[in-house]
Amino acid sequence: MMNDVLMPAKEKATNTRKKFLDENFLLQSKIAQELYHEFAKQMPIIDYHNHLPPEQIAQDVQFQNITQVWLYGDHYKWRAMRTNGVDEAYSTGNKSDYEKFEKWAATVPYTLRNPLYHWTHLELQRYFDVHDLLSGKNAREVYDICTEKLQLPEYSVRNLLRRMNVETVCTTDDPIDSLEHHQQIKQDGFEIKVLPAFRPDKAMNPDNLVALNAYIQKLEAVTDMTIDTYETYLTALKKRHDYFAANGCSVSDHGLDEIYAEDYTEWEIKSIFIKIRSNKSLSHSEILKFKSAMLYQFAIWDHEKGWVQQYHLGALRNNNPRMLRQLGPDTGWDSIGDFSQARALSKFLSKLDATDQLTKTILYNLNPADNELMATMVGNFNDGSVAGKIQFGSGWWFLDQKDGMTKQMNALSNMGLLSRFVGMLTDSRSFLSFPRHEYFRRILCNLFAEDVENGELPNDIEWIGKVVQDISYYNAKNYFNF
Known part of the structure; x- marks a missing residue:
């Protein structure tokens, strides 16, 4: 064999080059490989936030x-x-x-x-x-x-889920959805839990009064109610919140630019709602107050039922008006926004915490500049009642990639407890997206292994392996009470 010292540089590089996407992909050391293959790999998947269509699961589409x-x-x-x-x-x-x-x-x-x-x-x-x-x-x-x-x-769709060892999925559903497909899936006895999540974004958005009033008309039909006051509006939405709970829902979700936490009086919101139903334009202040009131009310209901509430923050959506007109939303014209998050978020969470009505909460951040902000904010409201009660959620949307996930976990590690993190989700509309959990777990294992290799963590593979399993699966299972 050629002496390594005399071996040409090109041949040396060839011998040490890693193979693309082999069994040790992203695992840069023996410790990382052991953590992944012996601890993380076999964990079932709890995908607690995605946009999979429940109709296709109910029909077991091919x-x-x-x-x-x-x-x-x-x-x-x-x-x-x-x-x-x-x-x-x-x-x-x-x-x-x-x-x-x-x-x-x-x-x-x-x-x-x-x-x-x-x-x-x-x-x-x-x-x-x-x-x-x-x-x-x-x-x-x-x-x-x-x-x-x-x-x-x-x-088939159900077998694609089985193939990836999926245990639970939470879809994203509007309050007026019938949930008939979730009911069919449960009635069929499908062993993978497919649960709804309450996503009331359309119900609290008065930016487009025509769209909001059309939505209210649909809510009237679903609840068999006349909605002409703020009180009747809340009553109708509460009916739907209760209906979701009766159908296995224990998670809410909100896709927002930022948290809304304006001061308002009940009289102001009642007056604003009358203007909405009369199609009278609202001032910017009135829009913010209405959104703030609705967001707070949903959070109160979530606490009453012991739900987990999720807030996806920081997206600047629909940046291309021409293509929005042509194709509609969610077609790829969104980006990271630079909203000011801290004060409103602190005010919103404080208001709920002051009356002990802050339920388990996950904050997802889209602007990496706000990672440390979010990591420290969650620590302000972890009160010892539940491990990891307030969570800094996994790298989201543009950040659910190697660099984005690593930065999120590093910020959480430095300013909180990574060990109590509820881990990855797909946030996807595709039934082929579940290898993203594997991607995350490989990155997670390599992150821990680097610290062991550098002497920054003890070489206690059993304990670190348990933490890896918790982040991959058990923390979410316990947190969501699945």
Whole structure:
């Protein structure tokens, strides 16, 4: 064997180069590998926030091809394709499913260093046992292999969840949703829990009075009530909150620019609601007061039922008015915002805490500049009643990638207790997104292992392995009472 000292530099590099996406992907040491393979890997998945359509689970849908399960509704991929110069017809337009897939496949090689490159190949491996690198050159072959497998019974929606060892999923549902699909899933005896989450964003948004009044009319129909006052509005929404609880819901969620915590009187909110029902325009101050009142009321109801409330903060949505008009929301025109979060968030949580009506709460931050803000804010309201009562949620949306998740966990480690963290969620509309939990767990294990290697943590693999399992699974199971 050639002496290592005399070995050419190029040959040395070849011998030490790691293989892409092998069993030790992202695991940079033997300790990281042990933590992942012996402790994290086998943990079931609790995906406590996603946007999966419950109707498809109820119907146990069989997708006709990989485009349908992979590209429909995936604005992450659409943004990449647009950036790569792909015409909109291949993302949200009327091109055939194969043509859309082919354009995505041709885009993949250009996503190097974007998390999409990792996710794409993880999903091809985990679901379809396809280990080739996707490109325009093998698009037809990969499309045919995956599409053929999707026709098999073991690739139905429910079996896709089983394949990833999923134990519980919480979908995202509007208060006026019937929850009939959740009821059907439960009636079928499906062993994976599919639970609703109460997402009342439309009910508290008076920015568009026409849309809000149309929503109120739908709420009237669902509750068989006339809603002409603020009191009757709350009564109708409380009915829906109770209905969700009766159907297994124990989680609420809000997608907000920022927390609303304006001072207001009950008389002011009653007057504002009359203006809303009369389609009279509101001042900026009135809009903020109405949102603040509604957000507080939802939090009170959540506390009464012992729910977990989630706040997704910091997205600047619908930045491209032309494309919003053309395609509607949630089609890939959103970005990170730079809202001032601290004072309103402190005021909102303080108001609830003052009367001991602050339930378990998760704060998700989209602006990495606010990581330390969030990590310290949660510590202000952890009162010892529940381990990790107030949580700094996992890296979200643009931050659910290696760097974003690492920064979130480092901030939480430095200013809180990472060991009490409830871990990862997909926040996805795709049934092929569950390898993101694996991605997170590998990053988590490597993070701990680096500290052990550096002598910054003791080489106590059993204890650190237990903490890894807690973050991967047990903390969420206990926190949500699943």
